[in-house]
Structure formats: C-alpha cells, structure tokens
Amino acid sequence: MRRGAVELDVPLAARPGQVIGVLGPNGGGKTTSVLALAGVLPLGEGHVRVGAEVWDDGRRRLAPEQRRVGLMLADSLLFPHLRAVDNIAYGPRSRGLDRRRARARALDELERVGLVDRATARPAELSSGQQARVALARALATDPALLLLDEPLSALDPDTRARTRSDLAARLTAYAGVTVLVTHDPLDALTLADHLVFIENGRVTQAGTPAEVLSEPRSPYVGTVVGLNLYAAxxxxxxxxxxxxxxxxxxTAPTEGSVWATVAPSAVSLHRHEPEGSARNAWRLRIASLTLQGQSARVGLVGTLPLTAEVTLESVTALGLQVGQHVWAAVKATEVRTYPQ
Incomplete structure (x- = not known):
C-alpha cells in the first residue's frame, strides 16, 4: 500500500499471546502499518487476517468499528467528563453490553491494572501514568483480538514511564490476543516484545527475537537502536x-566476503596519544558529540572510522574530553565481531 511518498510492503505474522515490537525511523511506515491493521487505511494488495477472520483482502474490507481491535496511543484520549470506570465501560456499552455488565467489566479491568481504588476519579484527577493504565484497560475491555499500541509511553516522564512499562508488561502477559507495539524506545521494545520487526522506507529490514537482533543487527538503524557500532564491510x-x-x-575471528562488523561502545578506549600495547585497531578521531548517561558518557567520534565510545565520567575528566578535540580511539582485535550479510 502507499501513503504519501511511502510505499509500504510489510509482512507481519504473530501467534496468539505474542507481542510484536515494531521499530523504525520517522517516516518509515510504522504508523501506516497500524492504521492499515485498524482499518483506517485500505490495503492496495495483501491481506489482514486475524484468527479465522479476514479483515481486508484488497477487495472486501471491514470498517474499523467492525474489527475486534483495541487501540492505545501516546495521548490517552480519555473522555474528560467521565470517571475512569465509565471511560472503560464506554467500549463494552458501544458494543451492546448493558450498563451493569459493562460496569462490571470495567471494574475488572481496573483491578487488573491496579486502579480499582481510582474508579470514580476523572482524568484530571489522575496522574499521567494512571491515565495511561486507564487507557490500556479501556483498550482491553472490549476483548479485542488485536491490540495496537502506538507509542503508548512516549508522553510520560522517565520515572513514570519505567513504572508504567512494568505495569503494561504484567497486563500483556495475561492478554490472549496479539499485540502490536510501535515504539521509538529500544527499552520499551526489548522489555515488552518477544519478537521485533524493523521497518525502514516501507520495508522490513530485520525481524527476530530480541536476543537475535541484539546479537546480529543488520542495518545501521538497528545497530543504533541496540547500541552497537555497525559497519557494512x-x-x-x-x-x-x-x-x-x-x-x-x-x-581475530575473520569472516570472508560481505559482512557486518560490530564493535561495542564499551570496548572502545580513548587516549590522548597514540596507544601502545595489545590493541591492533587505533585511529585518531575527532569528538563530534559528548552525552552523559548516568555514571558514563557516550562519545561520538568522526574521522577514518565513525565510532561511538562509552567511557566513565572519570575518563571524561581525566582526558579533558570536549567536542572538537582530537583523541586516539583503540579497540582490541578480539572485540571486533563479524558475521555474513
């Protein structure tokens, strides 16, 4: 299918209970994929099949309201005038459930996300993390066969995000349907999903379990996401x-032919002068960026070989590292890993 300048060709397959993490750069086709699954955008070719139901085959297409889909976005989009329990009950009510049973289902979902004590609170009385959990409960209250999570945690501050991510993981464990999680955050993907799909320019560039992707990234974007220096070579x-x-x-472990080569940032050591010793890889590079992350720093280096190093704050101070400065970067040959493209 096509949306604007992006022509999308993305095969997705999952078994019940599986969480598919979809990642990719802006404009790559992630949100378009979600909209096609939800029925907002029609397919040009291909199909959307969930269980035994065909939702879209390019000729016949179920409308969004006819699909058993739950949707959760970065903005919770809760009805501001309704209490939490009524926000959640809205979906079951719209699908024909009577008021009493819809409320009972809503209370059950609130209990599952640990907010039954906030059932009568309106959105303005809830924290951002609580609003996200209510939005998740609302998405699941209609018993969807497919749950679509589009950047569900991106609007939260770091502390709230960590707590909500844990709550989300616990709730998804008990969900029997298929979940498609779209995110830019590698931590969200690695902790919530059991299968990852990377979409770039409308195509899948890599798919696999988190362990497989971490072990052998196969595009520069994937390398960046998993935190490795990656080179086509x-x-x-x-x-x-x-x-x-x-x-x-x-x-020290050569692979012949077209390969991917990886170097972990933590394996890169920095020096003021050309290093002596066992490192068989050394380059004089310029510091292009310096980013502090807790008790360490990531140093972006440019020159003969673009490289990211991860060093301690003590090293930053001892070496007097600054953007624009030239330093020597060294990597032991045993730290360079290669595998076939």
Whole structure:
C-alpha cells in the first residue's frame, strides 16, 4: 500500500499471546502499518487476517468499528467528563453490553491494572501514568483480538514511564490476543516484545527475537537502536575488515566476503596519544558529540572510522574530553565481531 511518498510492503505474522515490537525511523511506515491493521487505511494488495477472520483482502474490507481491535496511543484520549470506570465501560456499552455488565467489566479491568481504588476519579484527577493504565484497560475491555499500541509511553516522564512499562508488561502477559507495539524506545521494545520487526522506507529490514537482533543487527538503524557500532564491510581470511566508508578493522575471528562488523561502545578506549600495547585497531578521531548517561558518557567520534565510545565520567575528566578535540580511539582485535550479510 502507499501513503504519501511511502510505499509500504510489510509482512507481519504473530501467534496468539505474542507481542510484536515494531521499530523504525520517522517516516518509515510504522504508523501506516497500524492504521492499515485498524482499518483506517485500505490495503492496495495483501491481506489482514486475524484468527479465522479476514479483515481486508484488497477487495472486501471491514470498517474499523467492525474489527475486534483495541487501540492505545501516546495521548490517552480519555473522555474528560467521565470517571475512569465509565471511560472503560464506554467500549463494552458501544458494543451492546448493558450498563451493569459493562460496569462490571470495567471494574475488572481496573483491578487488573491496579486502579480499582481510582474508579470514580476523572482524568484530571489522575496522574499521567494512571491515565495511561486507564487507557490500556479501556483498550482491553472490549476483548479485542488485536491490540495496537502506538507509542503508548512516549508522553510520560522517565520515572513514570519505567513504572508504567512494568505495569503494561504484567497486563500483556495475561492478554490472549496479539499485540502490536510501535515504539521509538529500544527499552520499551526489548522489555515488552518477544519478537521485533524493523521497518525502514516501507520495508522490513530485520525481524527476530530480541536476543537475535541484539546479537546480529543488520542495518545501521538497528545497530543504533541496540547500541552497537555497525559497519557494512568486506572481510578476508587474514582478519582484515574493510568498511564501506574506507575504514579498516582487524579481527581475530575473520569472516570472508560481505559482512557486518560490530564493535561495542564499551570496548572502545580513548587516549590522548597514540596507544601502545595489545590493541591492533587505533585511529585518531575527532569528538563530534559528548552525552552523559548516568555514571558514563557516550562519545561520538568522526574521522577514518565513525565510532561511538562509552567511557566513565572519570575518563571524561581525566582526558579533558570536549567536542572538537582530537583523541586516539583503540579497540582490541578480539572485540571486533563479524558475521555474513
């Protein structure tokens, strides 16, 4: 299907109870995929099949309200004039359930997300994390076969996000349907999903379990998400790895032919002068960025081989690291990993 300049060709398959994490850069097709599953956008080709039901096959398409879909967005979109229990009961009521049973179902969902004591609170009386949990309860109250979560935690502050992520993980464990989680946050994806799909320019560039993706990223974007330096390269039997950008790496575990080469940022050491010793990879590079993360810092380096290093704050101080400064970066050959493209 096509939306604007993006032509989307994204196969997705999941079993009941599975959480699919969908990641990708802006404009790559993530939200378009969600809208197609929800029925907001029609397919040009292909199909949407959930269980034994065909929701869209390019010819016949169920309207959004005919699909058993639950949707949760970054903005909870709760009705401001309704209490939490009534916000949740709205879905079952709209599907024909009487007031008493809809309220009972809403209270059950509130209990599952740990908010039954806030049943009579209106959205303005709830914290942002509580609003997100009410929105999740509302999405699940209609017993959807497919739950769509589009950046559900992105509007939350870091502390609230961590707590809500834990609550969300617990609730999804008990959900029997299929969940599609769209997120930019690798921590959300790695902790909530059991299968990851990366979409770039409307195509799937990599799919697999979190362990598989962490072990062998297969696109520069995926490498960035999982926090590794990743290079498309050519390897030879002598352990020489020539990157597409003209850089050279040496590894003790060579792979011949077209390869991906990875270096963990934590394996990169920085020096004021050209290092001596066992490191067989050393480059004089310029610091392009310096970002503090807790008790460590990520240092973006540019030059012969673009590289990200992760060093301690003590190292930042001892070396006097600053943006624009030239330093030597070193990596042991045993820390360079290669695998076939």
């Amino acid at each position: 050519q390897g030879d039997s002598h352990g020489h790895v020539h990157t597409a950008g003209g850089g050279l790496l040496v590894t």
